[in-house]
Amino acid sequence: MSTSPVTSSALRTNRMGRGEGLAAAGAGVILTGVAFWLTPLQGRADFLVVAYLAGVAAYLVGAARLEGRRSVVDRLAAVLMVTAVGICLLALGSVLVYTAARGVKALDWYFFTHSMNGVGPRDDAGGAYHAIIGTLEQVLLAALISVPAGLLIAIYLTEYGRGRLASLVRTVIDVMVGIPSIVAGLFIYAFWVLGLDRGFSGLAAALALSILMLPIVVRSAEEMIKLVPAALREASYALGIPRWRTILRVVLPTASAGITTGVMLAVARVTGETAPLLLTAFGFDSIRNDPFSGPQSSLPLFVFSQASSAFSTAVDRAWAGALTLIAVVLLLTVAARLVTRRNRLV
Amino acid sequence: MFRYVTAAVAATVLVVLLAMTTFLLVQAWPAVRTAGGDFLTERQWFPDATPARFGIAALLWGTLLTSVQALVVAVPVAIGSALYVTEYARPAVGRWIGYLVDVLAAVPSVVYGLWGLLFLVPRMVPLQRFLADHLGFLPFFRNPDDIYGKSVFAASVVLALMILPIVAAVSREVFRQVPRDLREASLALGATRWEMIRTSVLPASRSGVVGAVILGLGRALGETIAVALVLASTFDIDLRILEPGGNTIAANIATKFGEAGEIGRSALIASGLVLFAITLAATVAARGVIRRTGVVGRP
Numbered sequence: 001m002s003t004s005p006v007t008s009s010a011l012r013t014n015r016m017g018r019g020e021g022l023a024a025a026g027a028g029v030i031l032t033g034v035a036f037w038l039t040p041l042q043g044r045a046d047f048l049v050v051a052y053l054a055g056v057a058a059y060l061v062g063a064a065r066l067e068g069r070r071s072v073v074d075r076l077a078a079v080l081m082v083t084a085v086g087i088c089l090l091a092l093g094s095v096l097v098y099t100a101a102r103g104v105k106a107l108d109w110y111f112f113t114h115s116m117n118g119v120g121p122r123d124d125a126g127g128a129y130h131a132i133i134g135t136l137e138q139v140l141l142a143a144l145i146s147v148p149a150g151l152l153i154a155i156y157l158t159e160y161g162r163g164r165l166a167s168l169v170r171t172v173i174d175v176m177v178g179i180p181s182i183v184a185g186l187f188i189y190a191f192w193v194l195g196l197d198r199g200f201s202g203l204a205a206a207l208a209l210s211i212l213m214l215p216i217v218v219r220s221a222e223e224m225i226k227l228v229p230a231a232l233r234e235a236s237y238a239l240g241i242p243r244w245r246t247i248l249r250v251v252l253p254t255a256s257a258g259i260t261t262g263v264m265l266a267v268a269r270v271t272g273e274t275a276p277l278l279l280t281a282f283g284f285d286s287i288r289n290d291p292f293s294g295p296q297s298s299l300p301l302f303v304f305s306q307a308s309s310a311f312s313t314a315v316d317r318a319w320a321g322a323l324t325l326i327a328v329v330l331l332l333t334v335a336a337r338l339v340t341r342r343n344r345l346v
Numbered sequence: 347m348f349r350y351v352t353a354a355v356a357a358t359v360l361v362v363l364l365a366m367t368t369f370l371l372v373q374a375w376p377a378v379r380t381a382g383g384d385f386l387t388e389r390q391w392f393p394d395a396t397p398a399r400f401g402i403a404a405l406l407w408g409t410l411l412t413s414v415q416a417l418v419v420a421v422p423v424a425i426g427s428a429l430y431v432t433e434y435a436r437p438a439v440g441r442w443i444g445y446l447v448d449v450l451a452a453v454p455s456v457v458y459g460l461w462g463l464l465f466l467v468p469r470m471v472p473l474q475r476f477l478a479d480h481l482g483f484l485p486f487f488r489n490p491d492d493i494y495g496k497s498v499f500a501a502s503v504v505l506a507l508m509i510l511p512i513v514a515a516v517s518r519e520v521f522r523q524v525p526r527d528l529r530e531a532s533l534a535l536g537a538t539r540w541e542m543i544r545t546s547v548l549p550a551s552r553s554g555v556v557g558a559v560i561l562g563l564g565r566a567l568g569e570t571i572a573v574a575l576v577l578a579s580t581f582d583i584d585l586r587i588l589e590p591g592g593n594t595i596a597a598n599i600a601t602k603f604g605e606a607g608e609i610g611r612s613a614l615i616a617s618g619l620v621l622f623a624i625t626l627a628a629t630v631a632a633r634g635v636i637r638r639t640g641v642v643g644r645p
Contacts, residue, residue, distance in 0.1 A: 045472070074538035081434060084426025088447050088514070091507050095453055098465050149355055156352035169356045172363060178561075178629030179622070180568020182596045186618040187366040194611075195369040214359070244348030272454025275570035278600055300456045300571075307460045307575060315464070322457045333452045337445070 028058030103323025141206030150217030185276030202291025220262025459575030520554030557636035
């Protein structure tokens, strides 16, 4: 904020500068340190909490002395908001760093090339090869089902959809966004595994995942198609090109970057899903390359089953699996953002 | 022609969903018939015993308790960080914080479960002991056995982290939609930044924030794996959140599915239907509230 040339000192009150604020907060922290040194108070976590509180208190007292009551409330609100951001970042950092630190221990070539066939929870052997195969096949199948269907539905809703069917479809897609992933698993379990008597399989898992993917794909594709400028379509119509060709050759290519982002985010989301797979793929310790019959494992299921064990060798495998999973999901998420950068529409 | 292809696919999705719902109801029926009215009032879960004794009373209670508590933890943090991003931070900084909070949403729930079980639960024991020792006179902080570990409290902190990004993201959108004029009007009247937020931003975005919170609630109600890993499954109905124990409908499905017999699986499907109904109500309520504000919440 620039200082006004008008001499209106009555409107400007004393301000606590950044230096004074930092000095006050620092004094609070140092006092806490002295208190922990001289009194029976101890513990690193306790120190951090008390130092934080003392620093904030000292900062606010400084504000009260220099600026008055309204400003104290204002600065307290700002401190609380910064704290909220701090909590978010701290939690994120803690999850990522701890998973990475624990995960690298059991993560080696062996882990990626061996299955859990015949490996007991206490054996220092076994890997996630079978689970990685399972995840790849299930997510690929889910994408093959939900991406074309999602795109066609998005085209229907944006280009053609009017009347009862369209509003019904919109409502159902809205509802699908909120379906808990375990319920999606139950749907496929009741319908495919029990009802049609197909049994557990990678395909059943893919069907459950596509229930979760479909609404995300539809939503993002819809948004992107809506952003395509009308002038482009009109130019195409003016050349005598029918509507369906315009949609396929002009609208979709223009929106493709945004649609790709949506699809990648959807893939990232379902790659980490565990609950529906429990009811559909069920889990399996050996390598099964055929996703169409018989139970299959997947990376999240692998982590879940190893994590449920009490033995440290199994838990190490769980961390290694978790690190692999997190790396895949984050890479997909970041890649999706990079695609957005190249998007000509946003 | 193409038009009818797209319409047919859209219609197929509707038919498939309808078919699945029908199958779900059919598969749930044997358990509901076995349990009768007890299904809503019974606490125990022994569907495969003879005579079968099972019901969702304790599970429903646990689901609501963990979810509400997760909201208590997550909502202030989410709204605080959203306000920081929209009202305090420079745009570039705000965008980065937004990205990072979104990364929290990308972390798979099984990783949260693992982290919660092995990192957070042991580190939260001192805090829980502190709360029980000093605030134990409050009914929900009572812990007469003095044993700490996989409690509802710990589970709801994990849940809170998982719903934080959705509440923060929707709140951010809602705050951004508040017209600039409102902000400038109150600043011009001499309001401090907080007074501006309190008198202009928050009232204008109230219903949108409510929608965001309900959306978060829907997420918390249905979360399965993280809760299944962090909670010790018990079937009590009480408020004592620091005691080891607790359970939710979703977590119960995940932990009991492998060992369940015929009636057991039917009972799990029936409990899933109840969960579906609750989350459906939450989603519809959230959509309704958010639609009214003109911000369409992202999935």
